[in-house]
Amino acid sequence: MIVLRSCGPLVTHQGDGHPGHMGDGLSRAGFADVRARQEAAALLGVAPEEVGALETPGSPLEIACEEAVTLAFVGAPMEVAAEGRPVPWHASRRVGAGEVLRFRPLGQGVYSYIAAIGLTGPDGTDSAHLTAGIGRALESGDRLSVEDRAQPPERRLTAAPDRFGGGVLRCVPTPQTSLFGDEVARFEAVSFTRDRRGNRQGIRLDGEGGFATEKQLTLLSDFVLTGDVQMTGDGVPYILGPECQTTGGYPRIAHVIAADQPRAFQAPPGAPLSFRFVSLEDARAARPRSPGVEPLVRDPRDIPDLGRYQLIDGITDGRGDEGRS
Amino acid sequence: MEFPRIEPLGEAAWLVRFADRLDPAANHAAIAFRAALEADPLDDVEETASSLASVLVRVGGNAAKVERALRIRLGQTDWDQAPIEGRRRWSIPCAFGGEAGPQLGEAAEMAGLSPDQAVEEIAATPVDVLALGFAPGMPYLGFLPEYWDLPRQTGLTPKVPKGALVVAVRQFVLFDVEAPTGWRQIGRTRFPCFDPARDPAVALRPGDEVRFDPVADLDWIAGHMGGAVVEAVP
Secondary structure, eight states, X not given: OEEEEEXXXXXXXXXXXXXXXXGGTOOOOSOSSHHHHHHHHHHHTSOGGGEEEEEESSOOEEEEESSOEEEEEEESOEEEEETTEEEOSSEEEEEOTXXXXXXXXXXXXXXEEEEEETOOOGGGOOSOBGGGTBSOOOOTTOEEOOOOSOOOOOEEESSOOXXXXXXXXXXXXXXXXXXXXXXXXXXHHOOEEEEEEEETTEEEEEOSSOOOOTTTTTOOOEEOOTTEEEEOTTOOEEEEXXXXXXXXXXXXXXXXXXXXXXXXXXXXXXXXXXXXXXXXHHHHHTOOOXXXXXXXXXXXXXXXXXXXXXOSSOOOOSSHHXXXX | OOSSEEEEOSXXXXXXXXXXXXXXXXXXXXXXXXXXXXXXXXXXXXXXXXXXXXXXXXXXXXXXXXXXXXXXXXXXXOTTTOOOTTOEEEEEEXXXXXXXXXXXXXXXXXXXXXXXXXXXXXXXXXXXXXXXXXXXXXEEEEOOOGGXXXXXOSSOEEEEOTTEEEEETXXXXXXXXXXXXXXXXXXXXXXXXBOTTSSSSBOOOTTOEEEEEEOSOGGGOOSTTTTOEEEEOO
């Protein structure tokens, strides 16, 4: 069990989400940063479907592990301390029984993840969808179970990701893009900033002027997707998040491709965001490669009590996953 | 423009659109086509869903191959006329007017009816679940006669309660959450459209038929389904 000794607001359990329920009006939820899930899976040596995580939007946390477990720390970097000693981010760590870890935000990115194989929410719940009333925000005292199995060795990402400060988002047109006429060129030219207002339903963008279309109020409600850039009645763009509505009547000027949605949702308030249209072919080819990982070598002086760790299993060929692919 | 039409939605989904305006035949076609895709799934399709006039097809593989298969399937029958299997008929108790429906008088007047006439007509006229959306399990219901083609309010009602029955553009929506809306609230039910602890969590399905049974007071309503009764449509 992992025990939450203290927990700030809006920390949730996330995993695969709830795919397959668009027709019921339920968006998928799950990791807001799906790339972080792939990274956690690579660090833990399992398929993404086997990874569960605590997702924190920058809220500080303190956890205690009741038995030895390997945790992966991915997404927006946090400062981690294990009994006062610093712990690397973008890496996994074998946490000893009884060890206490503290997490503090560093102001980079938005969503940070503490992931483990088979980690479930309180009472076995999976992937909170607070907008839909599924699951709940975690609280101090909550206990989360992890799968009882051999724990993988410590690894780190071969390259630190750089999606935590905004940037250019590749996008494809939507069925309504043409309604915006000349505004589409301006949309591509404007440098937006991520507004303070934003959550797992969507993030608001600030830019020059509004982006209205004449047909704004007469559109038939239709499907909206996570990653759609929706214009409200007053022409303010929102990028729709993992807990967005499934249908809507506001026009969408663009759709951020899956490969760039992690960069969108990890952009902190004030970060620059801009858009570049790409072809459907390029969008489909933009699937990123599996994250590269390598063994993490820890200085034994950083390990306070060697006797709490199993030191002989999990030996690798030293080349990491990248060397095998 | 020619319908049905297949359009890309994002890079990994297709939208099969049967109309670009509210149209009973297109809604029927969307529900029937989606049901057919669920009954006999295409390769590489991860998920399907129907909305008021379109079908979402989420692809987990070769998008071009799925598009070709969709074109073939579209041509196999006249989806406006195809039967919808497994329809059910619901009767849901609903309190109209007063605190339960503060805008009944205003909405009825816009439709050219007295409040009593409006309630009588609604009680006598079953509507279909056209689509689920906005929040999980929340139904769009229709179609009401032409004179119920009320515009949305320009100013939003800041909050309607869970269970609110609202009306606009020849449709009802039955709210399952507290939310702001531009539609006018004419009644209230105790029907839980969505309950994550229930199996199935979502009560209604597109194509189901719903009739609202006027009751004087919701306080008398008992039972976990808000007093609703359901039967199969023969």
